Amino acid sequence: MSSPFHSMIFWSRRNLFATAKDVALTVMLVLLSIWAAYHFIHWAVLVARWDVVSDSLRVFLVGTLPPTEFWRAWIALLFVALIVGSMSGLGFAFRPRQMALTILFLAGLTFPIVGNNIPVLAAVCSMTVSFVASWFLVSRLALSIRHVGCFVTGSLALIFMILAPAGMDRWGGLLLSLVFTLVSSFFIIIFGVLLAFGRRSNNWALRLPCIMYIESMRSLPLILIVYWIWIAGPLFFPTWNVAAVTRGIAGFVVYFSAVAAESVRGGLQGLPKGQQEAARSLGLGEFDINYQILLPQALRASVPALMGNILDVFNFVPVVFVVGLADFLRTGEMVLASPRYGDRTYEVYVFMLVIYFAIGSVLTFVARGLEHHLSKGSRRLSELH
Amino acid sequence: MTARPRRLANPTERLWRRQVIRLIVLAALGTVITLLIRALEHSLADQGIHFSFDYLFEVAGIPISEGRTLGIAHGWPVLQEYLPTDMNSQALLTGLFNTVSVSLMAIVAATVLGVAAGLGRFSSNWLLRNMCFAFTEAFRNTPLLVQLMFWYFGVLLQLPPITAVAHLLGAVTVSVHGISAPRIDSLLPAGVGLLLCLLAMLMWISTTALRQVNRRARMIVIWLIAALVVLALAPAIPLNVDYPISGRFQEFGGVNISPELAALVLAISVNSAAYIAEIVRGAVDSLPIGQWEAAASLGLTRSDLLRQVILPQAVKIALPSLGNQYISLTKNTSLGIAVGFPELFNVTGTIANQTGRSLEGFLILMVTYLLLGTAISFAVNYANSNALRVG
Numbered sequence: 001m002s003s004p005f006h007s008m009i010f011w012s013r014r015n016l017f018a019t020a021k022d023v024a025l026t027v028m029l030v031l032l033s034i035w036a037a038y039h040f041i042h043w044a045v046l047v048a049r050w051d052v053v054s055d056s057l058r059v060f061l062v063g064t065l066p067p068t069e070f071w072r073a074w075i076a077l078l079f080v081a082l083i084v085g086s087m088s089g090l091g092f093a094f095r096p097r098q099m100a101l102t103i104l105f106l107a108g109l110t111f112p113i114v115g116n117n118i119p120v121l122a123a124v125c126s127m128t129v130s131f132v133a134s135w136f137l138v139s140r141l142a143l144s145i146r147h148v149g150c151f152v153t154g155s156l157a158l159i160f161m162i163l164a165p166a167g168m169d170r171w172g173g174l175l176l177s178l179v180f181t182l183v184s185s186f187f188i189i190i191f192g193v194l195l196a197f198g199r200r201s202n203n204w205a206l207r208l209p210c211i212m213y214i215e216s217m218r219s220l221p222l223i224l225i226v227y228w229i230w231i232a233g234p235l236f237f238p239t240w241n242v243a244a245v246t247r248g249i250a251g252f253v254v255y256f257s258a259v260a261a262e263s264v265r266g267g268l269q270g271l272p273k274g275q276q277e278a279a280r281s282l283g284l285g286e287f288d289i290n291y292q293i294l295l296p297q298a299l300r301a302s303v304p305a306l307m308g309n310i311l312d313v314f315n316f317v318p319v320v321f322v323v324g325l326a327d328f329l330r331t332g333e334m335v336l337a338s339p340r341y342g343d344r345t346y347e348v349y350v351f352m353l354v355i356y357f358a359i360g361s362v363l364t365f366v367a368r369g370l371e372h373h374l375s376k377g378s379r380r381l382s383e384l385h
Numbered sequence: 386m387t388a389r390p391r392r393l394a395n396p397t398e399r400l401w402r403r404q405v406i407r408l409i410v411l412a413a414l415g416t417v418i419t420l421l422i423r424a425l426e427h428s429l430a431d432q433g434i435h436f437s438f439d440y441l442f443e444v445a446g447i448p449i450s451e452g453r454t455l456g457i458a459h460g461w462p463v464l465q466e467y468l469p470t471d472m473n474s475q476a477l478l479t480g481l482f483n484t485v486s487v488s489l490m491a492i493v494a495a496t497v498l499g500v501a502a503g504l505g506r507f508s509s510n511w512l513l514r515n516m517c518f519a520f521t522e523a524f525r526n527t528p529l530l531v532q533l534m535f536w537y538f539g540v541l542l543q544l545p546p547i548t549a550v551a552h553l554l555g556a557v558t559v560s561v562h563g564i565s566a567p568r569i570d571s572l573l574p575a576g577v578g579l580l581l582c583l584l585a586m587l588m589w590i591s592t593t594a595l596r597q598v599n600r601r602a603r604m605i606v607i608w609l610i611a612a613l614v615v616l617a618l619a620p621a622i623p624l625n626v627d628y629p630i631s632g633r634f635q636e637f638g639g640v641n642i643s644p645e646l647a648a649l650v651l652a653i654s655v656n657s658a659a660y661i662a663e664i665v666r667g668a669v670d671s672l673p674i675g676q677w678e679a680a681a682s683l684g685l686t687r688s689d690l691l692r693q694v695i696l697p698q699a700v701k702i703a704l705p706s707l708g709n710q711y712i713s714l715t716k717n718t719s720l721g722i723a724v725g726f727p728e729l730f731n732v733t734g735t736i737a738n739q740t741g742r743s744l745e746g747f748l749i750l751m752v753t754y755l756l757l758g759t760a761i762s763f764a765v766n767y768a769n770s771n772a773l774r775v776g
Contacts, residue, residue: 015511022510029512205407209414216751219758221716224730224750231743236421238428311526318530321723329531332571336538345543354526360526 022283043346052344053351056335061260062170063326073175074123076148078130079162081157081180085131086148087137091303099135103128145296156186159295172326174355180245180327181314184252188313189306191253192260193299196268197290199261210261217258223319226251228321248320252313260309267302268294307367309361328352387550399574425744431739440740445469447475447735449727451643452479452486480732481753488715488757494654495714496707499661504691506676524659530720532656536650537724544644547556564642585610644763645726649718657714664710668703669695701769710756710770729753 016026053060062073112125112315138309139146158178163171171179198210229251233242279289299306308358318329326334332348343346415509429436449467450494454475455466505517524532545551548561558565587611671696680694719730733750737743 015509018509025510026512029420029510029516031469033512033516101545203403203410205410216755219712219716219755220751221719221754223719223722223752224747227730227734228747231737232425232747235428235744236424238424238431284611301491315526315528317529318528318719319720321530329528333534342491345538349531352531356527356531357523361522364522364526 018260031221042373044350048347048350049344050347052335052341054303056340056341059173059331059335060328061173062175064169065170065172065175067165068194069166069170072162075181076159076163076175077123078127079159080132080182081127081131083132083152083182086138086143087380088366089135089365090148092135092139092141092161094136095356097133100158103132108265139270145256145299152186156183159183168245169325173247173326173331176325177314177317177328178244180249180252180317180320181310184256185310187249187253188256188309189256192306192309193264195257195261196264197295199265200268214258217255218262220255222252222255222316223322225255226319227322229254234377244323244325248325251323252316256309256313258305259312261304263302263309264298266305267300268297270301271297304371305371307363310365312365314363315356315360328355392557403562406563425435434741436744440736440742440745441470441474441477442721443740445471445473445736445739447476447732447739449476449479449732450725451646452727464591473740476736477729477749480729481725483646483721483727483732484715484729487646487718487721487726487755488655488711490650491654491657491714491718492711494650495657495661495710498654498658500665502662503665503669506662507669509687514701518554521662522527523657523667524656525663525743529656529717530723533652533720533723534639537644539662540651541644541648561644562641563644564640564647566640581613585613588613594694624674627767643726645721645724648724649721650726652719653717655713656717657710660710663708664703664706665699667706668699671702704765704769708769711761715757715761716754 017023050359062070065073106128137143145221163179195210196215197204199214201207226248230244230247233240233247233250275293275297276289279293284293317327320327321330329352332352336345336348446469448469452467453464454467454471455462456471456475456480458465459464464482467475502517504522505513508514508517541563544559544561547560547562550558552558557567588606676694676698677690680690686694718728721728722731724735725731730750733746739747
């Protein structure tokens with residue numbers, strides 16, 4: 001009775017055909033999914049002309065960056081891979097077999113798009129290698145969050161220095177979306193932590209401005225803040241000539257640091273009061289209590305929420321169209337605006353949605369993994385006591 | 386991670402330190418704000434602009450494709466069609482009207498869809514459960530703006546042209562110019578209808594309070610509401626129905642929903658529904674499993690179990706997060722600018738471009754969005770206190 005066939009029948013009896021209503025529902029849903037899947041696959045394989053994606057891949061990835069400056073984009077992406085790899089190494093143990101499977105899967109997705117373009121393939125391979133190597137190193141050497149933090153800061157500065165000479169208003173495509181997300185997330189977390197501590201301060205002169213700032217920012221639409229900082233920058237600082245990218249990042253930082261502050265505050269509120277009291281009774285000063293005792297624990301507790309905030313940042317980057325930047329979505333619209341590809345609406349949007357969904361799912365997956373990982377850690381701790 | 390133990394500061398010293406920090410913070414804030422205002426005054430003076438709200442009462446001169454504005458007729462404020470000869474303030478009110486109406490439509494649609502998808506996660510049917518999961522993941526992990534563009538360019542602008550307009554249910558027409566449906570014209574003046582609606586709403590609120598006291602009294606009030614509605618509609622019988630007529634370039638008559646409005650409402654409500662589904666799932670998940678088991682052992686059917694035991698408790702847990710979701714939904718209507726829908730942010734931006742008054746426009750927008758958010762929190766808090774009272 002325990003053959004796989006029987007257990008399958010048992011499973012479907014329980015999960016698909018439990019009652020008459022369930023049978024009807026299952027049949028309906030199966031028919032509906034077959035119908036939808038048939039139409040989608042039929043369209044994707046026979047009707048859709050995917051050459052628009054492979055022909056315009058350059059535009060999708062880097063926007064209007066001139067070909068002589070591509071090497072900058074590749075080096076920047078290499079550092080992005082290093083950053084993402086080392087951050088993953090911080091949260092997850094390195095598992096060779098799972099890693100190999102993931103890479104094989106991604107290779108299967110990448111090769112049909114890239115084709116036999118040797119330089120691109122070489123670049124993609126080196127990015128993969130640096131991603132895996134940084135994950136491996138951080139995980140095996142058990143580097144602390146401080147080391148990785150220093151490394152990430154340095155890498156971000158390097159990315160900026162490498163890309164800036166190409167002309168900041170020429171950044172575009174997926175490259176812009178990624179760099180934009182990374183740079184703004186970096187500042188968002190720093191300001192978010194400061195605001196969260198400011199909000200908890202005993203000193204009203206610190207607390208009130210922080211509360212006012214956080215609450216008013218959270219009640220405004222992001223697009224309004226980005227647009228207004230873009231408009232008002234030259235009004236406040238007429239002599240400075242700030243690039244649109246920087247102004248866009250400033251807008252994101254202004255809005256999302258208020259959001260991140262709430263995430264960090266959630267982590268701080270979850271800490272037992274005894275932590276602070278114990279630290280105080282040891283004779284630590286307020287700064288040391290906050291910086292050495294509360295911050296590391298609060299950060300650990302709020303990592304999943306902060307990852308969610310970073311996903312929000314990435315998902316809202318398309319809003320920068322309002323200040324005239326050409327991010328991934330905008331480049332897609334640019335491709336569609338050319339007369340050659342005017343009728344490829346579905347191909348372009350499906351491509352963009354798939355890429356966005358892939359990156360978004362990875363971020364969500366990492367956030368869930370971290371949450372699980374961290375909650376496991378705390379349970380082990382409580383078992384010790 | 387070695388913390389240097391420090392000498393414990395004595396209370397007087399701490400008090401002084403706090404005062405000094407306070408002074409420094411306030412001085413720094415004051416300086417920064419003053420410097421910013423000075424810089425602003427300087428550059429505004431250079432451009433020959435003076436800060437004032439007088440422009441609100443000048444003629445707007447910009448076209449707005451849809452929405453209504455406040456005007457004055459016979460000494461009474463009325464909702465009327467916006468005209469380019471109206472004032473800037475009336476143009477802004479049109480934008481506000483559009484923002485509020487999109488938000489209301491999306492809130493209703495998102496709640497219905499989101500609660501359904503959230504409860505679907507607890508279905509006994511594996512397929513339904515996983516389809517609901519796929520729905521939430523797909524819409525939460527892709528940008529709202531891309532979804533909006535897809536709805537607009539990929540769905541609504543791909544509808545048949547007006548010459549090959551599709552007819553649904555006999556009278557509803559669907560074309561690239563939007564969706565048109567017959568409109569039932571009431572013979573009552575608009576003001577009386579509005580008053581009746583308000584009265585019915587007040588009575589409905591009173592029924593929630595009556596639920597505790599007396600079921601019979603509640604039924605009487607509900608019948609009274611029904612009678613009121615019939616009374617309101619009675620003079621309009623035979624119903625005066627205004628059918629849409631397809632012209633060569635657009636639909637005339639009836640209720641017309643523009644493709645921009647439809648795309649915005651669809652995108653925002655489906656996206657928010659995915660978030661609401663997660664909220665509902667989290668709330669239901671947080672109930673102890675004993676609630677399900679106890680209800681099942683009492684012999685309740687699955688739908689009774691959900692409606693009478695699980696949902697009333699889950700609502701209480703979910704309401705605060707639902708309120709936050711409604712607020713962010715309202716803020717997200719500002720993405721309508723991407724498809725050219727004339728909501729508040731779009732209209733304010735256009736006016737700011739025309740008049741050069743971006744600072745004043747920003748202040749107006751800020752106050753308006755703050756008020757909208759506050760209104761939603763109030764409504765949710767009211768519902769919350771009501772839910773707590775009932776349960």
